[in-house]
Amino acid sequence: MITFDQVSKHYPQGDALSNVSFHLDKGEMAFLTGHSGAGKSTLLKLIAMMEICTRGQVLLDGQNLNRIKDRQIPYIRRNMGLIFQDYKLLMDRTVFDNVAFPLVVSGYDFDQISRRVRAALHKVGLLGHEKKYPLALSGGEQQRVGIARAVVNKPKLILADEPTGNLDPELSAEVMHLFEQFQQSGTTVLIASHDLSLISQMGYRIITLNQGSLITEGKQ
Amino acid sequence: MNRLARYFQNHARAFFSSLGRLLTTPFTTIITVLVLAITIAIAASFYLLVKNTAQLSAGLEASNQMSVFLKQSVSDQAARRLAQQLEQRSTIAEVKFISREAALTEFKLHSGFGDALNALDQNPLPAVIQVLPAARLGEEQALESLADDIQSMAQVDFVQLDMQWVKRLHSMLELAGRAVAILNTLLAFAVIFITGNTIRLELQNRREEVLIAKLVGATHAFIQRPFVYTGLWLGMAAGFVAWLVVTGVALSLQTPVTNISRLYNNQFNILGFSFTEALAIIAGTATLGAIGALMVLYHQLQQIKPQ
Ligand SMILES: Nc1ncnc2c1ncn2[C@@H]1O[C@H](COP(=O)(O)OP(=O)(O)O)[C@@H](O)[C@H]1O
Numbered sequence: 376m377i378t379f380d381q382v383s384k385h386y387p388q389g390d391a392l393s394n395v396s397f398h399l400d401k402g403e404m405a406f407l408t409g410h411s412g413a414g415k416s417t418l419l420k421l422i423a424m425m426e427i428c429t430r431g432q433v434l435l436d437g438q439n440l441n442r443i444k445d446r447q448i449p450y451i452r453r454n455m456g457l458i459f460q461d462y463k464l465l466m467d468r469t470v471f472d473n474v475a476f477p478l479v480v481s482g483y484d485f486d487q488i489s490r491r492v493r494a495a496l497h498k499v500g501l502l503g504h505e506k507k508y509p510l511a512l513s514g515g516e517q518q519r520v521g522i523a524r525a526v527v528n529k530p531k532l533i534l535a536d537e538p539t540g541n542l543d544p545e546l547s548a549e550v551m552h553l554f555e556q557f558q559q560s561g562t563t564v565l566i567a568s569h570d571l572s573l574i575s576q577m578g579y580r581i582i583t584l585n586q587g588s589l590i591t592e593g594k595q
Numbered sequence: 596m597n598r599l600a601r602y603f604q605n606h607a608r609a610f611f612s613s614l615g616r617l618l619t620t621p622f623t624t625i626i627t628v629l630v631l632a633i634t635i636a637i638a639a640s641f642y643l644l645v646k647n648t649a650q651l652s653a654g655l656e657a658s659n660q661m662s663v664f665l666k667q668s669v670s671d672q673a674a675r676r677l678a679q680q681l682e683q684r685s686t687i688a689e690v691k692f693i694s695r696e697a698a699l700t701e702f703k704l705h706s707g708f709g710d711a712l713n714a715l716d717q718n719p720l721p722a723v724i725q726v727l728p729a730a731r732l733g734e735e736q737a738l739e740s741l742a743d744d745i746q747s748m749a750q751v752d753f754v755q756l757d758m759q760w761v762k763r764l765h766s767m768l769e770l771a772g773r774a775v776a777i778l779n780t781l782l783a784f785a786v787i788f789i790t791g792n793t794i795r796l797e798l799q800n801r802r803e804e805v806l807i808a809k810l811v812g813a814t815h816a817f818i819q820r821p822f823v824y825t826g827l828w829l830g831m832a833a834g835f836v837a838w839l840v841v842t843g844v845a846l847s848l849q850t851p852v853t854n855i856s857r858l859y860n861n862q863f864n865i866l867g868f869s870f871t872e873a874l875a876i877i878a879g880t881a882t883l884g885a886i887g888a889l890m891v892l893y894h895q896l897q898q899i900k901p902q
């Protein structure tokens with residue numbers, strides 16, 4: 376699903392990633408860890424085409440992302456679900472409208488949107504909250520809205536950047552459990568997190584970065 | 596659902612959602628529409644002014660006649676003799692003599708300033724000899740040399756060629772028409788920039804939304820659509836308001852203009868906008884609004900990149 380081949384990302388201030396290579400299979404779930412500033416977010420941004428690598432190449436489903444044209448990016452992003460530490464919800468829209476956004480953008484008709492939004496909200500346990508605004512929800516609930524939005528399009532790949540960064544341990548475990556369920560239904564999942572105690576007990580592959588270099592791949 | 600239906604649904608959604616958004620901030624929307632409407636109303640008034648002057652001058656045919664104004668000191672008798680002398684010339688086909696008295700009577704009758712003239716103790720008007728030259732309208736050299744010739748006579752104050760002032764009037768009108776065209780082009784640019792700026796601010800307010808839209812796979816076309824429709828709505832509303840205002844002004848001027856034109860034995864009606872012209876104003880400003888939006892969006896949407 377994802378292949379990094381000697382990838383480096385250089386910023387004027389310094390290297391965020393240097394010479395990183397790894398492969399993630401279709402349907403696999405993995406954690407990306409490392410201290411703050413290790414390059415976790417940068418790595419995810421390269422996959423989400425929010426940045427372009429300076430050296431090496433990133434392959435997504437066999438496609439070289441260096442060669443993607445700007446106008447193709449939206450169509451590729453429709454096949455991935457992105458989740459952020461700060462949720463990135465639209466505060467002036469209801470839960471329903473937030474979750475429906477990717478579908479509206481892709482031009483689904485209203486019946487389909489309604490059905491899929493309810494299914495996604497059901498998966499994250501928020502059915503019945505459609506008409507609420509994000510500010511009326513707790514942090515954990517807001518993140519679950521973000522997750523529902525990420526999966527509503529039935530993406531092949533989920534990328535999450537510190538999804539539990541703002542949540543207490545109990546809610547964090549719940550959210551991680553949600554990701555396990557998506558993986559079990561065939562989705563590839565890559566989660567950046569520095570919460571080692573939480574992720575090490577889950578038994579998935581752990582990719583560790585240190586100052587932009589890959590130090591362990593966690594593959595047996 | 597087929598692609599065409601989806602395309603129209605997307606447009607319909609953007610069309611109405613942009614209207615809905617404008618209505619959620621009525622104050623800002625009204626101010627913007629008014630600023631645009633004033634700009635458009637200025638352009639539309641100038642257009643109407645040119646159209647009415649053209650109507651007024653359309654009746655003025657250039658002729659080969661000339662009017663010879665005599666000096667105040669020339670007596671009516673001497674003037675009459677001069678007229679007869681002129682008529683003998685081969686270069687002149689016909690003359691008509693208007694004495695100072697006759698000129699005054701005619702002026703009192705038609706100008707509406709009769710009372711004012713009565714207050715004067717002396718007739719201020721000169722005697723005039725209207726000359727119909729043998730030369731035709733096209734023969735400018737012959738006409739001008741005849742005019743020069745008459746001008747050099749001692750009794751003559753000045754000679755006016757009808758041809759000349761009609762020509763002057765027409766070229767002045769043409770100049771005015773051109774000036775208005777240039778001015779209206781500038782005002783069209785003003786409409787583009789005003790809507791563009793409004794859209795730029797709106798884009799800044801909704802920056803977060805644009806970012807998220809990009810992250811969930813929205814195309815540029817999808818993102819810019821509601822903003823283009825916002826520009827379209829603003830232009831359309833402003834065009835309509837401008838049409839309403841200028842038509843109102845034209846109607847309110849109709850009665851006084853009719854009164855004045857009656858004094859001059861003239862039936863002059865102010866021309867307003869035709870139905871087609873009204874449509875053209877509204878459609879035109881809507882287009883300008885959309886262009887303003889597109890211009891800003893093309894540049895700004897590239898700048899908003901998810902980081
Ligand atoms: N847009 C950017 N411009 C310059 N430097 C950046 C940018 N993004 C990240 N960096 C730098 O790259 C390094 C890795 O950052 P990041 O990928 O955000 O790490 P992490 O997510 O693991 O905390 C850091 O040193 C950071 O300062």
Ligand SMILES: [Mg+2]
Nearest residue numbers: 415416417536
């Ligand atoms: Mg980070």
